[in-house]
Amino acid sequence: MAHAHRVVVLALDGVYPFELGMPSRILGAAEGLYEVLTCSVDSLPVRTAADFTIAVEHGPEALAGADTVVVAPFAPAGAFLPDLPDLPAPIADALGRIRPGTRLVSICTAAFVLAAAGLLDGRPATTHWQAADRFRALFPEVDLNPDVLFVDDGDVLTSAGAASGVDVFLHLLRKDHGSEVANRAARRCVVPPWREGGQAQYIEAPVPKAPHDGTAATRRWVLAHLHEPLALADLAGHARMSLRTFARRFTDEVGMSPGRWITQQRLARARHLLESSDLPVDEIAGEVGFATGTSLRQHLHAAIGVSPLAYRRTFRAKVREVEPA
Structure with a gap:
């Protein structure tokens, strides 16, 4: 068996304990595929953002042997945002040990660290939505998108606030080993294998109080009827709302229009079937509600830049490699 991905x-001074533990918890749920180590910049205990300090087993030298480096978010001196127009020397020295080609991942405001190191210049990235204005002011050369849960730019991935770290590590499991491995890890951790929408649904905004449960029940109904034609009038009728009220409330709750959300759910279901079955592309298109295989091909290419067959070759083979004989 090949060695585990390291x-x-x-962990920086003021690290958030919740996010610090995510890589070990999520990637560790894929037993034997990853080795997760924690290090500090000076081999000393690290003060957390909570009322305790942690002792870590490794110093910055561990970064030189990493296949993937994760920078956890931190609250310097109790502040929410790390103010890093210039990278402190100990952090810069630690990052300087990372080998070229190593995959980099930031959680939440740790994107400030990667940006201050020049590692996000000219790249798309995200961070916590509350930090977006400050981030743009400090790092205008970064293509910031504060509306998404994470951004995968190949060898550099950035995630949004707090629990979006779970999303990005499940995404890494899918990317490295396929959906079956990621789904098993999600079940073990009792989290959804992917979440709907982006950060927009979590941004503070006045939302009118409704005398019922909003559009959640209708979203559940849609997921059970993806194979059928679904017009906005069908959704509004199920929710017993006018078209205008339903569209407004749906967008407030989910962060995108009903049509865009349905397309995302159909693509998610199609990707799962491409990874986990041998069904022909045209049959998968019908199963998830696209009118033709051509429509599925066009939507998938627009979303992730590959054809269904190319996607299947990439992920179906990886699933088979890790499945027991």
């Missing part, structure tokens, strides 16, 4: 998590 993930080294960098």
Whole structure:
């Protein structure tokens, strides 16, 4: 068996304990596929954002042997945002140990660290929505998108606030080993294998109080009827709302229009079937509600830049490699 993929998590002074533990908890749920180590910049205990300090087993030298480096978010001196127009020397020295080509992942405001190191210049990235204005002011050369849960730019991935770290590590499991491995890890951790929408649904905004449960029940109904034609009038009728009221409330709750959300759910279901079955592309299209195989091909290419067959070759083979004989 090939050696486990080594993930080294960098814990900085003021680190958030919740996010610090995510790589070990999520990637560790895929037993034997990852080795997760935690290090500090100076081999000393690290003060957390909570009322305790942690002792870590490794110093910055561990970064040199990493296949993936994760930078956990931190609250310097109790502040929410790390104010890092210039990278402190100990952090810069630690990051300087990382080998070229190592995959980099930031959680939440740790994107400030990667940006201050120049590692996000000219790249798409995200961070916590509350930090977006400050981030743009400090790092205008980064293509910031504060509306998504994470951004995968190949060898650099950035995630949004707090629990979006779970999303990005499940995404890494899918990317490295396929959906079956990621889904098993999600079940073990009792989290959804993917979440709907982006950060927009979590941004503070006045939402009118409704005398019922909003559009959640209708979203559940849609997921059970993806194979059928679904017009906005069908959804509004199920929710017993006018078209205008339903569209407004849906967008307030989910962060995108009903049509865009349905397309995302159909693509998610199609990707699962491409990874986990041998069904022809045209049959998968019908199963998830696209009118033709051509429509599925066009939507998938627009979303992730590949054809259904190319996607299947990439992920179906990886699933088979890790499945027991």
